[in-house]
Structure formats: C-alpha cells, structure tokens
Amino acid sequence: MSLSAEAIATLSHVSTATITTVLLKKGLRNVWMRGTKPLKPGQKRLVGPAFTLRFVPAREDLATPESWSSPISTRTAIEAMPHGCIAVVDAMGITDAGIFGDILCARMVKRGVTALITDGVVRDLEGVLGTGLPVWCDGYAAPPSVAGLTFVGWGEPIGCGGVAVFPNDVVVADQDGAVLIPQAFVDHVLAEGPEQERMEAWIVNEVNNGAQLPGLYPMNAETKARYAASKK
Helix, strand or coil, X not given: CCCCHHHHHHHCCCCHHHHXXXXXXXXXXXXXXXXXEECCCCCCCEEEEEEEEEEEECCCCCCCHHHHHCCCCXXXXXXXXXXXXXXXXXXXXXXXXXXXXHHHHHHHHHCCCCEEEECCEECCXXXXXXXXXXXXXXXXXXXXXXXXXXXXXXXXXXXXXXXXECCCCEEEEECCEEEEECHHHHHHHHHHHHHHHHHHHHHHHHHHCCCCCCCCCCCCHHHHHHHHHHCC
16 A cells, blocks of 8 residues: 555654554454564654565574575565565564664665564664664564574565564554554544544643543543533
8 A cells, every 4th residue: 555645644643552542442452563662762653554574483404694695585675675664574572683783774774764663673783773773673682683583585464573464554653662553444543543642632631630530531421522612
C-alpha cells in the first residue's frame, strides 16, 4: 500500500497506546511488538510501511562471515529498502548476537530508511547512535549476527516480538515501543485515533480540574453529553 504524507502526519500525532486501544475495540489484541524499546531516550514518534527481514537460528554451515557476501544477505536486503520504510526484523528475540552494526545502519540512513525495529539487539552501539538512525530494539551485544542467527530473507511475513508482520503493514513507534496497524485497519485508525486522543486529553483536563473517575473514565451518558458539547 502507499502511505500518504497526510496519513503519516496524522498518525505521528496518535500515540501507540491510543492505537492499541482503537484496535482492541476492533478485536485486535496482539499488535504491540515485545522487546522493541527505543535505543535512545526521547526518540520522536515515527510512522512508516514495514519492510520485513527474517532470521532463523544459527546453523554452522550457513551462519558464517562469508555469508555476508551472499545474494541472500542483510547487505542485499538493505539495498532493496525503499525510502521512508521502517525495517522490521524478526531476530527471534535473540539478545546475544547483534543483527546490525554501525556500517549497515549508516547505509540505511543514506537510503532514507525511517527507522529500524527488531525484537533482537544491535551491535557497535556508539557507532549506531552516531548514525542518527532511530532504532527500537531489545538492547545491544558485541557478537555479530552469525554468532546466533542465520539471515534467510526479506519481503515476507515475519513474527517480530510475538506479532505477525506482513510487508507494508503500517508501523508506529514511540516511547512505549512499536505497534503494528494491519493494512485493512489503517483507515479506521486514521479516523478514530485522533478522536481518541482528543477525548482522552479532555478527560485529563477534567481530572486536573478535580473530577472523579467514576462516570468520567469510562464516560457515562452525562459525561458524553458534556464532552460532545465541548466540541461545538
């Protein structure tokens, strides 16, 4: 799917917490990718279509430094990443082998990749931070990916942090981690997300003015009427 600049701008003002609430109301409970924490505090909220990459457990005849020159390699995958995408990497939650280091992240920046999301870890921490590429991951480790993982492909359905991610699903990442919006629900989140944010901001203001929670959160009929009136 093509994600318009307007859609990106709208979603950049909708928190991941709000998105999970909106999707929960539609029956989607498993959209938050476990282990995806901002590598650098204060990273701004980012939005983009998912470009998927997949690792499997290391196999000694395949997970070698020589594999980095293979046609099926992370290097080749990076050259296929389109501008504005968010790279989402299934690293199986492995935390003792860094999937990408500073050189690969630097190339991703040059290609205009928006961010890197993984349930694994990165390596060359100082260098990765120096590239300026926003990263959400489960930490960092010195060993390379081949110490614990075998790279097998890109552009296919993956599991990241226990969430099924299909190519071009929409990813939103902020200080709470990364969430997935299935393509079929993007329009719904675009319509309902901003309204959920407005409603919750109004509720916070009511709380700050001394309102009690029963009947306010969630709203009863009287509170809904007051909220509706406030929007006129």
